[in-house]
Amino acid sequence: xxxxxxxVEALRRFCEDTFVRLGFKKEDSTIISDVLLISDLFGIDxxxxxxxxxxxxxxxxxxxxxxSQPEIVFQTPVSAVIDGMRGMGQLVSNYAMKVAxxxxxTSGIGLVTVRNSNHYGIAGYYSLMxxxxxxxxLSMTNSLAAVVPTYGKEPMLGTNPIAFSFPTIPSPxxxxxxxxxxxxxxxxxxxxxxxxxxxxxxxNMDGNDEQNPxxxxxxxxxxxxxLHPLGGGSELFGGHxxxxxxxxxxxxxxxxxxxxxxxxxxKIDGNAGVCHFFAAIDPKIFGDPIAIQKxxxxxxxxxxxxxxxxxxxxxxxxxxxEAESFLRRQADGIVLSEKTLDxxxxxxxxxxxxxxxxxx
Amino acid sequence: xxxxxxxVEALRRFCEDTFVRLGFKKEDSTIISDVLLISDLFGIDxxxxxxxxxxxxxxxxxxxxxxSQPEIVFQTPVSAVIDGMRGMGQLVSNYAMKVAxxxxxTSGIGLVTVRNSNHYGIAGYYSLMxxxxxxxxLSMTNSLAAVVPTYGKEPMLGTNPIAFSFPTIPSPxxxxxxxxxxxxxxxxxxxxxxxxxxxxxxxNMDGNDEQNPxxxxxxxxxxxxxLHPLGGGSELFGGHxxxxxxxxxxxxxxxxxxxxxxxxxxKIDGNAGVCHFFAAIDPKIFGDPIAIQKxxxxxxxxxxxxxxxxxxxxxxxxxxxEAESFLRRQADGIVLSEKTLDxxxxxxxxxxxxxxxxxx
Numbered sequence: 001x002x003x004x005x006x007x008v009e010a011l012r013r014f015c016e017d018t019f020v021r022l023g024f025k026k027e028d029s030t031i032i033s034d035v036l037l038i039s040d041l042f043g044i045d046x047x048x049x050x051x052x053x054x055x056x057x058x059x060x061x062x063x064x065x066x067x068s069q070p071e072i073v074f075q076t077p078v079s080a081v082i083d084g085m086r087g088m089g090q091l092v093s094n095y096a097m098k099v100a101x102x103x104x105x106t107s108g109i110g111l112v113t114v115r116n117s118n119h120y121g122i123a124g125y126y127s128l129m130x131x132x133x134x135x136x137x138l139s140m141t142n143s144l145a146a147v148v149p150t151y152g153k154e155p156m157l158g159t160n161p162i163a164f165s166f167p168t169i170p171s172p173x174x175x176x177x178x179x180x181x182x183x184x185x186x187x188x189x190x191x192x193x194x195x196x197x198x199x200x201x202x203x204n205m206d207g208n209d210e211q212n213p214x215x216x217x218x219x220x221x222x223x224x225x226x227l228h229p230l231g232g233g234s235e236l237f238g239g240h241x242x243x244x245x246x247x248x249x250x251x252x253x254x255x256x257x258x259x260x261x262x263x264x265x266x267k268i269d270g271n272a273g274v275c276h277f278f279a280a281i282d283p284k285i286f287g288d289p290i291a292i293q294k295x296x297x298x299x300x301x302x303x304x305x306x307x308x309x310x311x312x313x314x315x316x317x318x319x320x321x322e323a324e325s326f327l328r329r330q331a332d333g334i335v336l337s338e339k340t341l342d343x344x345x346x347x348x349x350x351x352x353x354x355x356x357x358x359x360x
Numbered sequence: 361x362x363x364x365x366x367x368v369e370a371l372r373r374f375c376e377d378t379f380v381r382l383g384f385k386k387e388d389s390t391i392i393s394d395v396l397l398i399s400d401l402f403g404i405d406x407x408x409x410x411x412x413x414x415x416x417x418x419x420x421x422x423x424x425x426x427x428s429q430p431e432i433v434f435q436t437p438v439s440a441v442i443d444g445m446r447g448m449g450q451l452v453s454n455y456a457m458k459v460a461x462x463x464x465x466t467s468g469i470g471l472v473t474v475r476n477s478n479h480y481g482i483a484g485y486y487s488l489m490x491x492x493x494x495x496x497x498l499s500m501t502n503s504l505a506a507v508v509p510t511y512g513k514e515p516m517l518g519t520n521p522i523a524f525s526f527p528t529i530p531s532p533x534x535x536x537x538x539x540x541x542x543x544x545x546x547x548x549x550x551x552x553x554x555x556x557x558x559x560x561x562x563x564n565m566d567g568n569d570e571q572n573p574x575x576x577x578x579x580x581x582x583x584x585x586x587l588h589p590l591g592g593g594s595e596l597f598g599g600h601x602x603x604x605x606x607x608x609x610x611x612x613x614x615x616x617x618x619x620x621x622x623x624x625x626x627k628i629d630g631n632a633g634v635c636h637f638f639a640a641i642d643p644k645i646f647g648d649p650i651a652i653q654k655x656x657x658x659x660x661x662x663x664x665x666x667x668x669x670x671x672x673x674x675x676x677x678x679x680x681x682e683a684e685s686f687l688r689r690q691a692d693g694i695v696l697s698e699k700t701l702d703x704x705x706x707x708x709x710x711x712x713x714x715x716x717x718x719x720x
Contacts, residue, residue, distance in 0.1 A: 079645040151672040175604035244535035285439040312511040
């Protein structure tokens with residue numbers, strides 16, 4: 001099979017049916033599929049349906065418990081600590097962000113830290129849950145250690161993404177970013193295309209800068225070395241800054257939840273131990289939300305209309321590329337690579353061959 | 361006069377006397393001087409007493425009102441909006457962080473956004489106020505636009521630093537970082553030393569990459585162009601990420617306070633318009649603060665003890681360099697450059713020649 005364009009609704013049905021076959025309730029399968037497909041619709045191919053095989057494997061090794069329910073183990077009117085009970089990351093996170101939003105509705109703000117969860121997909125999905133309700137949304141997660149601290153060789157931090165969203169017209173401001181130079185998913189994309197990566201993204205098994213993506217992935221997955229933080233491998237261009245932002249993610253997810261720090265994620269028997277953090281803030285606690293939003297939109301227009309660098313004709317606001325990709329792919333469908341298609345067919349063959357028709 | 365080592369207490373008296381002569385109350389002069397000297401003690405020479413002349417100038421042009429008091433214009437149990445009333449940034453910010461801490465003492469969290477203030481010195485001073493009380497501290501500020509958005513030529517964002525601190529033994533975790541590749545102060549340090557800057561830090565008047573620090577400063581202060589965000593001038597190494605973190609600072613400082621965005625800072629008659637954001641979070645809202653701190657210290661030790669990159673023998677935790685510099689400079693004194701010394705002598709000559717003896 002070569003690469004192919006599939007309509008979103010067909011992919012959605014494929015995805016939902018797969019998760020039902022994997023033992024999830026119908027409504028839970030809907031949530032998980034929505035998180036994966038929004039990623040594909042946003043153009044973030046590294047975190048969408050191409051990850052299906054990874055989730056199937058993580059269910060099989062027992063990282064993910066498809067029957068568990070997250071539990072609030074501690075709370076105040078402005079905060080909660082949630083034990084994910086080894087549930088699917090998307091379900092735990094959807095629940096946790098709802099807790100944050102509900103607290104923000106009554107207290108103005110809700111901070112929720114989560115331990116004992118799993119890979120949650122794109123960070124921005126959850127921050128958008130808050131901004132879709134007119135709130136400021138914040139979402140972070142730690143992950144399998146893949147990033148070396150400044151002057152380190154061993155990966156001690158996850159790619160630890162941060163997503164921050166804020167309601168604006170026509171599409172929300174959405175900043176969603178790994179705190180490493182690039183995500184592991186991006187290295188995998190280069191690997192799939194057999195394309196060398198730029199010098200300064202990642203290290204090989206010996207801890208030296210490396211341009212072969214396969215070598216960098218080998219060092220990440222063997223925990224021998226990994227990626228540089230945002231800003232690179234030294235202080236000259238601010239590598240210690242990316243390392244610092246990554247530490248902030250670690251503190252708010254794995255530290256205050258008493259969870260598993262990234263260097264131990266997926267290294268404990270039968271437990272991934274991924275940790276998250278979510279916040280929802282009602283802008284009403286700062287006055288008039290409409291005046292605030294208008295003030296922001298004025299600033300965004302000033303940025304859009306400011307002078308461009310030579311050879312450039314557009315300055316993007318964070319979230320615009322995603323919103324435009326969403327509309328385009330909603331209409332035109334999603335391109336699946338040959339490798340992803342093969343994986344999906346093989347999953348369907350095993351679980352339910354009738355859903356292969358959705359890929360045709 | 362050549363460069364010279366001055367003991368901290370002498371510099372403190374010099375600084376306090378100067379601010380008293382400039383019309384500030386004794387207790388206010390003490391606060392301002394403490395913020396400046398902590399920066400010098402921390403080894404952040406770009407934000408300490410070398411800025412005295414800048415503050416004197418900003419008082420003279422009327423940006424800073426030495427008689428005003430900040431006012432809370434809106435508040436809830438978890439938040440406040442403060443009008444800085446054009447006060448000295450250090451005084452407004454000291455007040456605002458105290459408001460945040462007091463709210464956190466009763467509500468678990470306090471978020472404070474500030475408009476209409478001035479340059480506040482190092483961001484970390486205020487986040488440390490919270491962590492010194494056992495809380496998580498967060499401090500951000502916008503500033504005179506000096507950073508171009510990704511694919512832009514015109515500076516639309518300040519260097520917009522973020523400081524995050526967390527109580528740990530022996531010294532607090534303190535991440536304090538401009539969201540640009542480097543701060544303007546760092547470019548000024550290279551300029552003072554007549555040293556070329558690395559390619560990729562900043563742009564000249566024409567918007568081209570430039571290694572002469574004087575040319576980059578010229579483009580910043582004329583608002584023609586400026587510095588790159590953390591991650592550099594393109595998306596390849598994550599420049600859009602630094603731009604995004606900078607936008608988060610702008611949202612929490614100038615947007616939700618309905619204040620002046622960086623592109624208008626110091627461009628309104630007689631008003632700098634600098635905006636800040638402060639947060640204090642009591643870790644008690646997540647359970648047992650002692651268990652949380654111990655969990656964090658275990659992780660920090662694991663990072664310190666992890667394998668080093670070739671040729672490196674130490675992995676620093678954020679805040680360690682500052683804490684070590686503090687002890688060293690507290691004992692040995694602070695080296696003032698010839699240029700800074702000349703400026704201090706000239707300020708003293710004008711305001712109160714008797715305090716020149718503190719520099720001898």
